[in-house]
Amino acid sequence: MGKTYHDDPEWADIEPIPQDDGGLHPLAAIAYTEEYSEAMGYLRAVMAKNEFSQRVLGLTEHIISMNPAHYTVWLYRAKTLSEIKASLRDEIAWLNPTALKHLKNYQIWHHRQTMIDGIGSPEGEPEFISTMLEQDSKNYHVWSYRQWLVKRFDLFNDEEERRWTEGMIDADVRNNSAWNHRWFLVVGGRNGQALTEDKLKRELEFAKREVRRAPQNQSPWNYLKGIVRHQKLPTSVLKDFALEFADIRRPDDIYSSHALDLLADIYAEEEGSKEDAKKALDLLASKYDPIRAYYWNYRKNLLDQTETVA
Incomplete structure (x- = not known):
C-alpha cells in the first residue's frame, strides 16, 4: 500500500467520510483500491468542512496521481489554490509533467485554462504545447487549448503564432488540426470581415504551395475553397x-481528385459548361474516387435537374 492518512499525525483531526454505495449490499459497488478509498474518505471530510490548505493540495495531488479524471478533485484543488493564494506558476510547473503523463485527459486542460487565465499571460505556453504535440501532433485537447489561448490573449494577428502554424504544416502537410488552427487564426477573429489584399494573396499562395507538395491531400484544397468563399469570390478564380x-x-x-471535384463545381457555375461538369463527375465516379460513386452520381443528377428546371 502507498501513502496512508489514518496513521499520519497531520491528519489526526480529520474523521474520514466513507463512500456510500447504497447500503450493506450495493448492487454495483466499484472495487476501489484501499489506498484510493482512504484518500477519498479524507477528501470528503475536508470538503464537508470547506477546508482550504496546503495539506489539501497534497491530498488532491495524491488522488490525481491515482485517478487524473476525477473532475471534482480538480475543481476543489483549483478552489483551494485560489483561497490560499498559492503560486499559480508553481501549479503550472507541477501540472506540466502530469499533462505529459496523461495526454488525453480533459480535466487537466480545463485546470490549465483556469490557472493561465488567473496568471493573465500565455508566457511559456507555446513552448509547452510544442512539447505536447511532439508526443501526439493531432491531440484534440492540445489544439483546443491552443485556440483558447489565441482567443483569451487576442493572438489572432500575432505573426509568431501564424509562423508556428506554417511550421507545423510544413512538418506534416496532412495534419488537419494544424490547418484548422491556421483557419481559426486567420479567419476566426475577423467577425466575418474580408481579408486585406495582402493577407488574401499570402493565404492563397501558402495553400497553393502546400497543394503542390501533396496534390491528393484534401486539407489545403479545403482551405483554398474556404478562403475564396470567405472573400465572397467566385470559385472560378481557382x-x-x-x-x-x-x-x-x-x-x-x-x-488530384480534389482538383477534379473543384473543376466540377466551377464548370457547373459556368455558362454552357454543364457537360464538362458531368464529365468531371463521371471521372470521379468511375476512376478517381469510385468508393464515393453514389455521391458523384448524385451530384451529376442534380445538374440534370437544374437543366430541366431551366
Missing part, C-alpha cells in the same frame, strides 16, 4: 490552378 492537376481533356493524366 480554375487555372485546378487545371494544373486535372484536365478532363486528358482523363488519364489527372493528379
Whole structure:
C-alpha cells in the first residue's frame, strides 16, 4: 500500500467520510483500491468542512496521481489554490509533467485554462504545447487549448503564432488540426470581415504551395475553397490552378481528385459548361474516387435537374 492518512499525525483531526454505495449490499459497488478509498474518505471530510490548505493540495495531488479524471478533485484543488493564494506558476510547473503523463485527459486542460487565465499571460505556453504535440501532433485537447489561448490573449494577428502554424504544416502537410488552427487564426477573429489584399494573396499562395507538395491531400484544397468563399469570390478564380492537376481533356493524366471535384463545381457555375461538369463527375465516379460513386452520381443528377428546371 502507498501513502496512508489514518496513521499520519497531520491528519489526526480529520474523521474520514466513507463512500456510500447504497447500503450493506450495493448492487454495483466499484472495487476501489484501499489506498484510493482512504484518500477519498479524507477528501470528503475536508470538503464537508470547506477546508482550504496546503495539506489539501497534497491530498488532491495524491488522488490525481491515482485517478487524473476525477473532475471534482480538480475543481476543489483549483478552489483551494485560489483561497490560499498559492503560486499559480508553481501549479503550472507541477501540472506540466502530469499533462505529459496523461495526454488525453480533459480535466487537466480545463485546470490549465483556469490557472493561465488567473496568471493573465500565455508566457511559456507555446513552448509547452510544442512539447505536447511532439508526443501526439493531432491531440484534440492540445489544439483546443491552443485556440483558447489565441482567443483569451487576442493572438489572432500575432505573426509568431501564424509562423508556428506554417511550421507545423510544413512538418506534416496532412495534419488537419494544424490547418484548422491556421483557419481559426486567420479567419476566426475577423467577425466575418474580408481579408486585406495582402493577407488574401499570402493565404492563397501558402495553400497553393502546400497543394503542390501533396496534390491528393484534401486539407489545403479545403482551405483554398474556404478562403475564396470567405472573400465572397467566385470559385472560378481557382480554375487555372485546378487545371494544373486535372484536365478532363486528358482523363488519364489527372493528379488530384480534389482538383477534379473543384473543376466540377466551377464548370457547373459556368455558362454552357454543364457537360464538362458531368464529365468531371463521371471521372470521379468511375476512376478517381469510385468508393464515393453514389455521391458523384448524385451530384451529376442534380445538374440534370437544374437543366430541366431551366
